[in-house]
């Protein structure tokens with residue numbers, strides 16, 4: 001059976017400079033692959049390439065054995081979601097608005113959702129942050145909310161660019177716990193030398209592209225184990241198409257009023273979860289478009305074909 005994601009011989013050049021060459025690995029459901037390397041080595045470029053936000057200069061990407069052109073670029077980005085380093089300062093509106101905007105993209109429709117307020121709570125934040133302006137949030141708050149939104153949208157693969165860089169130690173541990181249990185396969189750029197050993201999995205070392213297997217992590221202390229509310233928040237997102245499948249405002253947790261006015265779908269807000277671009281369109285070769293979509297449960301090959 002084809003792996004969930006396969007990267008074969010990936011090459012990225014920028015301005016005629018070779019940054020990444022011959023990067024190969026596979027990733028299956030529930031696995032974590034950390035990406036380490038010195039600053040400027042090409043970690044973000046690698047994530048952007050895997051998200052099909054930039055062209056490759058060589059190599060190939062396969063999701064369930066299918067290349068992006070067969071999956072379709074919006075569907076690819078639904079399943080392989082890029083969470084850049086926080087750029088909340090460039091965002092307008094509120095996290096709730098971003099979340100609802102994301103669900104309006106065609107490839108997102110009809111997808112099961114996680115419980116965003118519960119996920120935000122699991123990351124140690126007041127749920128009211130979802131209705132605050134991005135500009136009013138601290139860097140650490142914005143980073144956690146951005147990751148929670150990405151998880152709630154439920155990609156098969158989450159591409160995380162230093163997701164705890166703005167978090168204090170306690171917040172970073174909460175984030176690690178939540179991400180490790182979220183059900184998505186993770187490709188996780190980190191500069192924290194302890195993070196991989198806390199979570200286990202594998203490490204891709206750049207620039208050489210060697211993949212190292214980590215020893216199993218020690219069990220989490222009980223205080224850090226996933227508590228039932230978070231389990232529920234994620235369970236609401238795995239599996240069938242029922243329940244809160246449309247992910248609309250009514251899918252918010254009881255007692256939490258997520259409010260959003262959505263005057264137009266295209267917004268810089270979508271950049272929090274993606275790189276750049278301006279719409280959910282399906283024109284052209286798919287590069288430069290904005291948003292990713294994602295099911296919380298990994299899509300089957302037939303689901304992938306259906307969203308094309």
Ligand SMILES: Nc1ncnc2c1ncn2[C@@H]1O[C@H](COP(=O)(O)OP(=O)(O)OP(=O)(O)O)[C@@H](O)[C@H]1O
Pocket residue numbers: 014015019037038039040041042043044045046
């Ligand atoms: N749009 C661009 N135009 C020109 N050069 C770029 C562009 N994007 C990235 N680069 C260059 O590519 C190299 C890799 O950048 P990248 O952002 O992937 O590094 P990184 O490993 O993620 O670094 P850091 O750990 O500091 O975040 C850097 O030398 C960077 O200057």
